[in-house]
Amino acid sequence: MTEPSGTRPSRGALVTAGVLLALPFVALLWVSSYARYEPRLWGFPFFYWYQFLWVLITSAATYAAYRLVRRR
Amino acid sequence: MSRPVDGVALAVVVAFFLLVTVLGFLAARWRRAEDLGSLDEWGLGGRGFGPVVTWFLLGGDLYTAYTFVAVPALMFTAGAAGFFAVPYTVIMYPLVFTFLPRLWSVSHRHGYVTPADFVRGRYGSRGLALAVALTGLLATMPYIALQLVGIQAVLEVMGVGGGDNAFLADLPLLVAFAALAAYTYSSGLRAPALIAFVKDTLIYVVVLVAVLYIPATLGGWGSIFNEADKALQAKGTGSLVPTAAGAWPYATLALGSAMALFLYPHSITAVLSTRGRDVVRRNAAVLPAYSFLLGLLALLGLVALAAGTKPVGLDGKPNPQLAVPQLFHDVFPSWFAGVAFAAIAIGALVPAAIMSIAAANLFTRNVWREFVRPDCSPAEQAKVAKLASLAVKVGALVFVLTLDKTLAINFQLLGGIWILQTFPAVVVGLFTRWFHRWALLAGWAVSMVYGTIKAYDVVNPATGKHFGGSAADIPFLGGRTGYIALTAFVLNLVVTVGLTVLLRALRVPDGPDETAAGDYLAEADDPRVAPLDALTGPDPLASGGPSRA
Numbered sequence: 001m002t003e004p005s006g007t008r009p010s011r012g013a014l015v016t017a018g019v020l021l022a023l024p025f026v027a028l029l030w031v032s033s034y035a036r037y038e039p040r041l042w043g044f045p046f047f048y049w050y051q052f053l054w055v056l057i058t059s060a061a062t063y064a065a066y067r068l069v070r071r072r
Numbered sequence: 073m074s075r076p077v078d079g080v081a082l083a084v085v086v087a088f089f090l091l092v093t094v095l096g097f098l099a100a101r102w103r104r105a106e107d108l109g110s111l112d113e114w115g116l117g118g119r120g121f122g123p124v125v126t127w128f129l130l131g132g133d134l135y136t137a138y139t140f141v142a143v144p145a146l147m148f149t150a151g152a153a154g155f156f157a158v159p160y161t162v163i164m165y166p167l168v169f170t171f172l173p174r175l176w177s178v179s180h181r182h183g184y185v186t187p188a189d190f191v192r193g194r195y196g197s198r199g200l201a202l203a204v205a206l207t208g209l210l211a212t213m214p215y216i217a218l219q220l221v222g223i224q225a226v227l228e229v230m231g232v233g234g235g236d237n238a239f240l241a242d243l244p245l246l247v248a249f250a251a252l253a254a255y256t257y258s259s260g261l262r263a264p265a266l267i268a269f270v271k272d273t274l275i276y277v278v279v280l281v282a283v284l285y286i287p288a289t290l291g292g293w294g295s296i297f298n299e300a301d302k303a304l305q306a307k308g309t310g311s312l313v314p315t316a317a318g319a320w321p322y323a324t325l326a327l328g329s330a331m332a333l334f335l336y337p338h339s340i341t342a343v344l345s346t347r348g349r350d351v352v353r354r355n356a357a358v359l360p361a362y363s364f365l366l367g368l369l370a371l372l373g374l375v376a377l378a379a380g381t382k383p384v385g386l387d388g389k390p391n392p393q394l395a396v397p398q399l400f401h402d403v404f405p406s407w408f409a410g411v412a413f414a415a416i417a418i419g420a421l422v423p424a425a426i427m428s429i430a431a432a433n434l435f436t437r438n439v440w441r442e443f444v445r446p447d448c449s450p451a452e453q454a455k456v457a458k459l460a461s462l463a464v465k466v467g468a469l470v471f472v473l474t475l476d477k478t479l480a481i482n483f484q485l486l487g488g489i490w491i492l493q494t495f496p497a498v499v500v501g502l503f504t505r506w507f508h509r510w511a512l513l514a515g516w517a518v519s520m521v522y523g524t525i526k527a528y529d530v531v532n533p534a535t536g537k538h539f540g541g542s543a544a545d546i547p548f549l550g551g552r553t554g555y556i557a558l559t560a561f562v563l564n565l566v567v568t569v570g571l572t573v574l575l576r577a578l579r580v581p582d583g584p585d586e587t588a589a590g591d592y593l594a595e596a597d598d599p600r601v602a603p604l605d606a607l608t609g610p611d612p613l614a615s616g617g618p619s620r621a
Binding site for chain 2: 021022024025028029030031032035036037040042043044045047048051052054055056058059061062063065066069070
């Protein structure tokens with residue numbers, strides 16, 4: 001079941017993965033960009049649902065980065 | 073004030089507690105451990121955990137009384153400020169994804185079990201390794217203390233403990249702790265890994281019921297946010313959305329906590345006990361499910377505000393840590409409140425066990441074997457580790473009994489101030505060896521002293537006690553407030569870089585580096601990882617290749 005170690009990921013893949021992993025930092029540490037009440041979603045102020053949304057986006061971005069850098 | 077003991081809830085909690093205790097002892101036989109008498113078996117579960125167990129283990133590790141008690145308590149007191157825990161646990165994953173696979177590879181290539189092992193091998197400096205090890209031990213204690221406060225909160229809401237007699241007041245706490253100590257002692261890391269399944273199942277049930285049922289009884293989330301907003305304005309201690317002045321503390325607490333978390337010995341233990349670096353990366357993508365949960369739990373602090381929960385302790389004083397347990401007690405029937413309390417209590421015990429095991433590994437390898445008895449046998453190491461895990465718990469008790477407990481989250485944040493100062497040696501060291509070992513040691517020392525003094529200087533106005541908070545003025549930023557850990561970290565970097573330049577100019581020699589560039593990328597199927605199998609003994613689980621999706 002041992003697979004041979006494949007080729008290393010390309011430079012482009014590494015850069016893309018880096019950008020995907022950096023996005024959550026920009027989005028979540030720039031607090032004043034989302035410290036607002038409106039627009040609300042299902043009664044949640046923007047401040048709260050925006051951050052919940054980033055849980056999902058970060059998960060997707062991290063998974064995408066995983067696929068990109070995985071050796072094939 | 074005395075309150076009647078809730079017999080039904082207490083019976084449910086005791087039943088669950090007995091169940092996990094039995095599981096804890098049985099865990100010693102789980103997955104065919106041939107010999108728990110070695111540190112690798114007792115402390116790393118044989119290093120053969122796959123993605124599912126790891127997911128539960130890391131989750132059990134990262135989502136604790138911090139999640140259930142401390143964060144909602146902060147939201148109950150200060151509103152939005154407490155929600156920093158969500159961005160904290162979100163930006164943690166890209167960091168984990170970037171750094172930890174390298175640590176996994178180099179550790180498996182060289183048989184490292186702790187971050188201090190790595191630092192010693194990388195920089196050839198016993199002093200620097202000792203500094204990293206002692207910081208890990210110190211920082212773990214208040215984190216375990218936080219778990220104790222969580223258990224105490226549950227017991228208090230059930231009417232157990234408290235009162236005038238100091239010994240009787242803490243008796244339930246001591247009983248719970250004795251059981252934890254006993255099964256951790258006998259089963260090692262296998263105990264919390266197995267119990268984590270029970271714990272997470274309980275937590276998911278309780279959280280789903282809590283976030284679906286309670287809002288419905290209070291008129292929905294829209295009405296909860298409005299009521300919480302009004303209650304916060306009336307209290308004047310916080311707001312529903314951060315103010316302009318609140319943005320800096322919010323961002324620095326999130327970033328500082330995220331950078332600190334995976335430096336704790338227990339986080340690294342969980343990562344090293346996985347089967348491959350691939351497992352580490354894949355988990356980094358799915359663990360955010362826990363962050364969603366954490367966010368919903370944090371909001372329970374606002375729900376308690378909206379519901380008008382009165383968290384009053386057995387001593388008659390308000391105690392925000394009781395907000396969520398009291399809310400559960402008020403809205404759930406007794407038997408389900410018992411289930412919820414069991415979830416909180418076990419959710420505190422599991423990480424406390426993992427943390428004390430990790431701290432014990434650290435002490436044994438990097439203090440005992442390194443400085444006291446270099447030629448001690450594997451059996452002696454396992455024995456010393458077990459005793460050290462007890463000592464660390466006693467240290468945690470000291471924190472609980474002496475520090476300000478108004479906001480328990482400060483325990484965890486205090487640990488973060490200390491542990492973050494090992495970041496330059498450990499994390500930067502994974503990528504470059506440019507920093508000089510003595511510069512790293514000096515940067516660590518300066519920032520540890522600065523961080524501790526700054527934290528000591530934060531006095532809680534209500535109680536007059538020191539270590540009353542974890543945020544302070546950031547020098548040179550014109551009155552902005554930030555998490556002390558991050559300020560100290562910047563000071564650490566400045567000292568380290570400055571002294572590195574100086575020491576390099578003076579041509580002071582580096583220590584030997586036993587690692588090579590390729591070690592940081594080694595996969596589990598890499599033949600160079602083989603030396604570790606000789607260390608762990610003939611464990612069939614350790615020889616499996618990386619599982620691929």
